[in-house]
Structure formats: C-alpha cells, structure tokens
Amino acid sequence: MTHVVDDPVLTVEHLNMRFGGLLAVDDLSFDVGRRDITALIGPNGAGKTTVFNCITGFYKPTEGRITARHEGGKTFLLERMDDFKIPKIAKVARTFQNIRLFGGMTVLENLMVGQHNTLMVASNYTFGGIFGLSGYKKAEKEAVELAKYWMDQAGLTQRADDAAGDLPYGEQRKLEIARAMCTKPKLLCLDEPAAGLNPRESEELNKLLLFIRKERDTGVLLIEHDMNVVMGISDHIIVLDYGKKIADGTPEEIRNDPSVIAAYLGVADEEVEEVEHEIEEGASS
C-alpha cells in the first residue's frame, strides 16, 4: 500500500541503515508531497529518528537513495551531500527532539544565525562587512525583517531581546521552528515538535505548522507521538515498526488499518489466548 504523491519534494527509495548487527531502517520507501504535512509515526525504537538523521545528513545511509526536488525540477541526492550542505543547498531544514538552541544568544540572534549563508554572501564573506559597505547593511535589515516576520508568526516578538535559554519550553520549540524557517527551506523536518507541550501550546504549534504549509509553500515532515497533532493536521501518514513501513496513507486510512492497530496496541486478546494455549500444550506434551 503506497500513498500516491503527485509532486514529491522528497523521495526516499529503498533506504537501509545498519548499525553493526542492527538493521534500524529496512528497505523503506516513501514520498513527501510539496505542500503536504507528512507525519512519520511508529512505536518507540521504530527507527523514525534514524530516518530523519539519514535525510538531514547526520547519518550516511547504508543503502538507498534520498532525493530532494525543487520546483524548477532541480534534484539533489541528499545521501551524497555533507550535512551542512543539505540545509544550505538542498534547502531541507530540521529541528531536534531535544531542543538545540543557541541558549546564550538572544531570540533575534538565533534567527540571524539561521540566515548565516545569505548574510555571508551579502557581507562579501566578511570583507565587505568589515569595511561597512552599504550592501551588507541592506542585507542585514532584510534579515532582521525576515526574523521579525517569523517572530510574529511564532508569537515571540515580545521576547526578541531575551536569551533563548531563558524562554519557557513551548516558546523554545517554536523558536527552533522559526529559526529553521529562516533558512528558507523547501522541506522542514520536525523531530517530535509537540513533545512536552501542554494542550494550548500544541494547538498553537498546529496553527504554526498549518501556516507554514499554506503561506510558505514548504513541505513539512514530522515525527510525532501526539495523535491529536498527527491526526489533526497531517495530509499523509507513514507508519514504521521495527524499521519497516507497515502503513502509508491518509489519516482516515491509517486510523482503520489493522496492522497499525496491532503495532500500537498489540494483537487482539483472542489471538493472545490462542498463543498461550499452544504454549501450554507444548509444555504439557
């Protein structure tokens, strides 16, 4: 069963990731739609974060191909790129399960670091900037505008000059997403964005993600355990278990898929009884 995606921004084909004897990802293939919110779900240890790390270059996959496609038809083979080039050139940005902000820098500074590559070019790789050429000042103003835009969207404008490490947890999550958006990505990969958020914060997060998809033409790929978020905003869900894809479809299809239910809730009671019965028979004979 494969969900058909018309215009994929990311295609993963036959991805394998092996750590010694452990096959963490086993022949996984899926597509991520350009304007879709795609959720990658599965029980703990299913290999979701490993898939993420392969896509964003933090791991080099053992086998398989990961292709990012831009609107013009330009393609990038992510498994062959250095990790820092993936956000820089292929425009695939990510966030982390355990938030990684620049805690000692302010919210605005965090968002400025997100625009490093644009600003580096504008400052003529520092040489223009150090002599105060006007081109850099203009670029910096634009960068601040973009940062302001994302602070507005994430509701962080009041905290612009506060240290990122001082923010409450929910705002740190949103700042990390805003910072990733400052790299102007085509695909945003979010690793458990709703983890540790209260219901109100996770509602705000849903709004932010829907906004990103609607306004910015950015595809979103997210790992999530919070089913409210997953079922509420996803267009497309991929379910992993033990590194294999066990289901792929719309939220409605996934909700009714017996293999997903089995993976999440275990098998039905009758089946367990049958197995127990067999074991007992085996023991007595």
Place this chain on the structure above:
Amino acid sequence: MTDSTNSDSRPGRHLDFGKVAKDLIVTALIATAIFGSTIAFRTVSAAGGLRLEVRYDLAFYVIAVVVIGRLLLWLFIWSKPPGTSAVEMPVSIKSGLAKVTAKVGKGFGPTMLMFALVFPFLPFTDRYLLDLSILILTYVMLGWGLNIVVGLAGLLDLGYVAFYAIGAYSYALLAQYFGFSFWMCLPLAGILAAFWGIILGFPVLRLRGDYLAIVTLAFGEIIRIVLLNWYQFTGGPDGLSGIPRPSFFGLPFSRGEGGFSDFFGFDYSSMHRIIFMYFLILALALLTNFVTNRLRRLPIGRAWEALREDEIACRSLGLNTTSVKLTAFAIGGMFAGFAGSFFATRQGFISPESFTFIESALILAIVVLGGMGSQVGVVIASIAMIGGFEVFREAEQFRMLIFGLAMVVIMIWRPRGLISTRIPSIFLKEKKAVSADMVAQGEGH
C-alpha cells in the same frame, strides 16, 4: 571544613557547643598541617652548612590566631539566624551594587581609553611605568586575540603563544635575511601567523573538549622546540639579536641628523622611542578590539558564538563549521602575529625562552579571569595580573603564592570571570545583557 554554609546547621542564636568544638578541632588540625611545617622549621645558613631553626612558639601563635578567629566567626557571625546572616550581602545592597557597576561599566571603556591616550604625558609617568604599560598593553592585545578563539568560538587553545612566536620570528627573520622594515613585516607576520592558525586548525577540526586542548598545547610546544633546534635558521637557544627598531614614517629614533628629534626640532631623548612604542602597541591593541567588535556584529562573529553554543545546531542551519573554526584560529592567530612582531621590535632580541607554555597559560588566565568573551574584562585582568606581578615583586618567592590565592578568591567570588555577562550583537528594542548561566563555554572547559 564543616557545613558552615548550610543554613540548617545554625538555627537561631543558640550555639551547638559540640558542633563548634568539633569544628575548632578540625580547624586546629588543618592549621597545624599547613603552618606546623612551614613556620615551625626554618633552615638558616650557618658555619659549615645549613642549620635547622625550630620555632614552635611562633607556629603555636599562628595556629592559635586561626582557631580564635574561627571561634569569633562562630560567636558573632554564624550564630545569627539564617535570615539575617551577615555573611551574605542584603538584596538591596546587591541590586544597588549591580546598578552602580552597570553605570560604571558604561563609562569605563571610554575613560580607560582617554587615560591611555594621555598616560605618557602625565607628570608621574617615568620610563619604568611606561615600560610596564607597554607590557600590559601587549597582554591586552594578546588577550583580545585569544578571546576570539576561546571566548567567542569556544575553542580552548593552550598553545596560543605559538602564534606570538611565529609573529616575532617572522619579523626577526625577514629583517635579518631580506632586510625588510618593521612596517613591511607587520602585515606579513600577521599573515604568516594566520596561515599557521589554519595549519593548526585542520588537525583539530574533529577534536572536542580535552583532546582539542591537548593538541593545541602540543602545537605550542612543537613551534618552540623547532625554533630551539633549527640552529642554522633561527639561531636556536642563542636567539636572534639586532632586530631593527621601527621608524616613525621613515624617521629613525636616533641622535643627530635625519632622526625623529632632529626633524621635529626636539631635543633628543630616549623616551621618544618608548613613547612611540607605547602608542604603537596601543594602536595595535585598539585595532584588535575594533576588528573583534566589528566581526561580532557580522555573520562570521555570530557563527563563532553559535559554534560555542551548539555545533550540531550550526550544521543543521547550513553553517560550514570547518570554515567557522578555521577563521577563528586564523584571525586569533593573526593578532598574536602582530603582537609578536611588536614584541620582537621592542625587545631587539628574541629567543625561544620568551615563548614557553607559561605565557600561553598567562594569556589564557587573563581571558578566563576577565570573563570569556568580554573585551573590558581582558583589560582589567591584564592590569591586575601583569601589574599585580610588578606590585608584588618585593614579595619575591611569595609572589606566586599571592597570585594563586588571588586567583582562587576571584574564581570563588566570580566563577565566570570578572565580567561574565554577554552583550548581544544585535537587538530589536532594548539591549539586555545575557546572564552567564545561559552562555555556553564551548569545547574543553
């Protein structure tokens, strides 16, 4: 010693005599351990060799003073209820002090600069003070240069003196072999030191933490040992002498025709050259400060600080951390190269002796003591350390002891350096200092 800081241990004014007695016995034992051997015995030279002089009485008095002092602390300070504890400063004074220091902090930089500009012309300034301030300014410049690597980029560099040596030898050798002048060599020395910064940068790119520190330490030693052993080229332990002095736009500081004093119609004085040296190092140091402050506001500077905060997050945002690290090493090294060539021209003689590990440690201590990443902190720490060394010159062998004690006290009082807050490089509405608890320290601390 005992848990005297624990508020539970001192309930109300009533003293727990058993506890106090125990504490005093421990105090006496520690005091005996420290002073028993150092004060009670003393070697004096006598006819036919050394003689041991025994001074039990003096040792006893010292130990008694310590014990009585601690008893008084128990009676009058620690006996008070925790709320009114006199050891800690009241909150009102604390916040008031913070306000005062913030105000002082604002005017501190410009005041220091004004003072530095008029210093050579003040009536009490003599040759000794001027020489000392040139030395302090050299360390200020080195501290500011190292601050880029350690304070901003968060890469612990224990071999910084290598770049200082490269700068000094670059100038000395270029002058000796090619007859280049100081002004030609100054940029060349900076470029060479920056180049060696990149050379050092490559092997340490993958290293983190303690391993990074060890490799930089080794780099510092390698440079020194090469200079020491390459006798034909560097003169080895004999060093290089007769390094040419800088000229004032082509005017040498010499007596007679065509010299600086002759041209401007002054009477010749050897002080002219010293004053010129003073302004030269002041200008070089200010250049370092200006460039660093400028770089902090540019993407490269923010990338350095981001690298200190979180390297993985940097990579996830498309920052090439390799080039970020290499630029930090190169620019930090470049300023040390400038300082090195200044050192060579001031001394007129250099040898590997001047570039030992203790120099690296001293520069690092200045950066750490001043507060990592703080420019003003480096100035205060340089004055305190280099100036302090001079003030306690009388104390001879106790100088290091006093110095170590002062370091310990400061690190207890201000564990993140004298000026530990971080000033943001850009702000929207209001510039708020970031407290030290938030700021990461980077690799190897």
